[in-house]
Amino acid sequence: MEFRDLKKQYQILKADIDKAVGAVCASAHFISGQEVKELEAQLAEYVGVKHCITCANGTDAISIALAAWGIREGDAVFVPDFTFFSSGECPAGEGAMPIFVDVDEETYNMDPLRLEEAIQKVREEGTYEPKAVIAVDLFGQCADYGRIRPVCDKYGLLMLEDAAQGFGGSIRGKMACSFGDIATTSFFPAKPLGCYGDGGAIFTDNDAWAKLIRSLCVHGKSGEDKYNNIRIGRNSRLDTIQAAILQVKLKVFQEYEVDAVNQAAQWYDEALKDTGVKLPLVKEGYISSWAQYTVQLPQKADREALQGKMRSLGIPTMVYYIKPMHLQGAFEGTKSAATECPVTERLCKTVLSLPMHPYLRKEEVGIIAEVFKTCLEECKQ
């Protein structure tokens, strides 16, 4: 069994994907071909935002957004402590100080109360100037924007939505990637909408930022002229072949894949409800795109042994994430741990992600759940 079955997806989409890739090869417009422009328009429409600028990966997307805002040394950027490394790596890469904020135990997303505490603490200390918040839509569920946005407004902070895992999710019909002043996503193969290599995108309603971001993605070009360089940028583009693949995949993503992962999550919820593990909670009015189906094991369960037993029975599992951001070696000795993050520390010891993708069948979820239950019993210490 695969953790995320990309082979099965390809079998189903093979005819369309092969045709799309073949067309790009025939045209030989491998960089900035028409498929890239078309995809950007389709993504912007799907998300409900004015501008979409594709780029080389989700990490670049965050860095470019921060660069467009002029985030730099001396600035504080607030980031959840429980996330993939990029969310904190990017502000640090721009010279700013990431300040890690604890998360909500139920949703795994940034806790708005802890955010406000962290902002106040940084303001009092006076070493760094609070500039922006990077809210992450972890495991497919949007962060609590109804409560994070007012905090950003109150302290005059820009809000970046890191929707690398959230693409396809929504809150009361408003789509992920439409909540941030700028939002970013990733098309890494295992993300909710993945391509066949690296890829990313940046979304904003702001015309001036969109123009600046387009320039930053292509060597600081002026307008459409790549050889008239008016600022220092970088080379960060989505390949035309990847755009062509994404056009095929976006179609089925909209048509049935998001529904399919929600169905699979429901099967899991039903099959695991009496096991004593904490099941993932999707808040009222929210739709998740289920980048991960992540449960919390009882404290006394031996997670490593459980994973080993399940693996030996053919069921892959993953731990996202094993280390809080503030404990990563790269941030050792910095002021990034301005406040305590006990929830994240606990989650890192208890979370376990089960296989999740749109092509999971009900029988497979049943088998995973049975194996999980049996192995868990054996791994309670």
Ligand SMILES: *Cc1c(COP(=O)(O)O)cnc(C)c1O
């Ligand atoms: C995957 C991921 C990224 C980075 O995306 P890449 O395309 O791999 O660079 C950033 N933030 C989060 C939360 C992610 O999960």
